[in-house]
Amino acid sequence: MAPTTLHLRSEDKPLEHRSALTPTTAKALIQAGYVVNVEKSPVRIFDDEEFSAVGATLVPTGSWREAPKEHIIVGLKELPEETFPLKHVHVQFAHCYKQQSGWDTVLARFPRGGGTLLDLEFLQDPASGRRVAAFGYQAGFSGSALALKNWAWQLTHPGGEPLPGVESYPNEDALIADVKKDLAAGQEKAGRLPRVIVIGALGRCGRGAVDLCLKAGLPTEQILKWDMAETAKGGPFKEIAESDIFVNCIYLSSKIPHFVNVDSLKAPGRQLSVVCDVSADTTNPHNPIPIYTVATTFSKPTVPVDGLDNPPVSVISIDHLPSLLPRESSESFSNDLLPYLLKLNDWQNDPVWAGAYKLFQEKVATLPKEALEN
Numbered sequence: 222m223a224p225t226t227l228h229l230r231s232e233d234k235p236l237e238h239r240s241a242l243t244p245t246t247a248k249a250l251i252q253a254g255y256v257v258n259v260e261k262s263p264v265r266i267f268d269d270e271e272f273s274a275v276g277a278t279l280v281p282t283g284s285w286r287e288a289p290k291e292h293i294i295v296g297l298k299e300l301p302e303e304t305f306p307l308k309h310v311h312v313q314f315a316h317c318y319k320q321q322s323g324w325d326t327v328l329a330r331f332p333r334g335g336g337t338l339l340d341l342e343f344l345q346d347p348a349s350g351r352r353v354a355a356f357g358y359q360a361g362f363s364g365s366a367l368a369l370k371n372w373a374w375q376l377t378h379p380g381g382e383p384l385p386g387v388e389s390y391p392n393e394d395a396l397i398a399d400v401k402k403d404l405a406a407g408q409e410k411a412g413r414l415p416r417v418i419v420i421g422a423l424g425r426c427g428r429g430a431v432d433l434c435l436k437a438g439l440p441t442e443q444i445l446k447w448d449m450a451e452t453a454k455g456g457p458f459k460e461i462a463e464s465d466i467f468v469n470c471i472y473l474s475s476k477i478p479h480f481v482n483v484d485s486l487k488a489p490g491r492q493l494s495v496v497c498d499v500s501a502d503t504t505n506p507h508n509p510i511p512i513y514t515v516a517t518t519f520s521k522p523t524v525p526v527d528g529l530d531n532p533p534v535s536v537i538s539i540d541h542l543p544s545l546l547p548r549e550s551s552e553s554f555s556n557d558l559l560p561y562l563l564k565l566n567d568w569q570n571d572p573v574w575a576g577a578y579k580l581f582q583e584k585v586a587t588l589p590k591e592a593l594e595n
């Protein structure tokens with residue numbers, strides 16, 4: 222039987238430096254008998270040569286369109302906005318299963334061309350129902366980093382100007398060095414280190430959030446690690462107002478009492494000046510942190526909370542935090558995905574991929590007829 226060829230796309234979004242395959246996972250796939258074609262990429266955090274060094278074949282940027290039909294196209298984020306029908310099996314995040322705007326046009330391209338979407342967001346272990354690979358850890362890690370930077374920034378810029386834009390870091394060490402430097406400057410002004418509360422501390426994002434604080438040099442007793450047990454009594458929680466920084470990392474699955482709201486934060490004795498809402502359920506009506514309404518970005522990381530001063534409170538609500546650490550995010554995601562990537566040569570008979578295919582078929586069945594006719 223001919224070996225299965227995987228074709229790694231170059232991502233299309235200009236600020237997307239992450240990659241679904243890394244040199245490490247490409248090497249493992251090649252050793253297992255796969256052919257790995259890697260599009261040359263001007264944006265990927267890994268150099269093209271890192272892939273050729275492990276035996277991958279470099280192919281032109283965007284060449285997935287002309288790849289033989291049986292090649293499996295692997296990418297991370299959405300395809301470029303085009304309309305031609307898709308003939309390949311695509312492994313990626315397509316963001317078209319939750320009725321997002323334009324979902325029908327995006328999804329219809331697959332059945333129109335006889336192609337298949339195996340969406341990475343819905344790759345689940347059938348026994349536990351948990352996602353097999355997600356970007357949570359680096360999201361929490363990056364969110365905590367920005368929160369500590371913002372705490373220090375507020376102290377060193379009492380005039381109230383907001384934290385300037387940030388760019389992705391080449392690696393984790395560079396981020397930690399930067400946070401340590403800022404934290405030292407903040408500590409000098411405050412005469413102490415901040416107290417941080419992480420809620421959802423036992424989850425992927427939460428573990429990342431706690432680890433960043435530790436790696437930045439906060440003693441463990443400065444970090445309150447809360448999860449279900451601690452919030453069971455129902456908020457709002459004075460422990461949040463009494464902390465300097467609140468990093469929210471919960472997976473919100475139902476309506477719960479507010480963790481904080483503007484009224485609870487108006488009570489005297491508040492220390493809190495930074496919230497990083499890693500969960501970023503910004504527009505969800507059950508958002509347990511109803512103190513802001515917009516998603517922030519790397520270029521404008523914070524939004525102030527109206528009605529709170531002395532000290533002012535600002536919120537970080539970036540919904541693409543893992544992109545701050547594209548190298549480690551890619552490594553960790555692709556490593557978690559590797560056992561399943563290794564099954565792609567017989568994906569129809571693997572329960573995880575078959576589950577993704579079943580979902581694809583179910584979603585295609587909901588497409589309006591007009592979408593299939595274009």
Ligand SMILES: NC(=O)c1ccc[n+]([C@@H]2O[C@H](COP(=O)([O-])OP(=O)(O)OC[C@H]3O[C@@H](n4cnc5c(N)ncnc54)[C@H](O)[C@@H]3O)[C@@H](O)[C@H]2O)c1
Binds near residue numbers: 447472
């Ligand atoms: N901002 C970003 O860039 C970004 C990136 C990745 C994930 N996320 C989001 O972060 C959230 C968490 O993702 P995850 O992968 O860490 O999930 P997870 O399931 O691994 O962890 C969630 C944790 O929250 C806890 N939890 C749930 N409800 C709680 C409550 N009421 N009180 C206290 N703890 C509670 C759970 O017990 C669990 O430990 C998700 O909403 C996800 O979409 C955001």
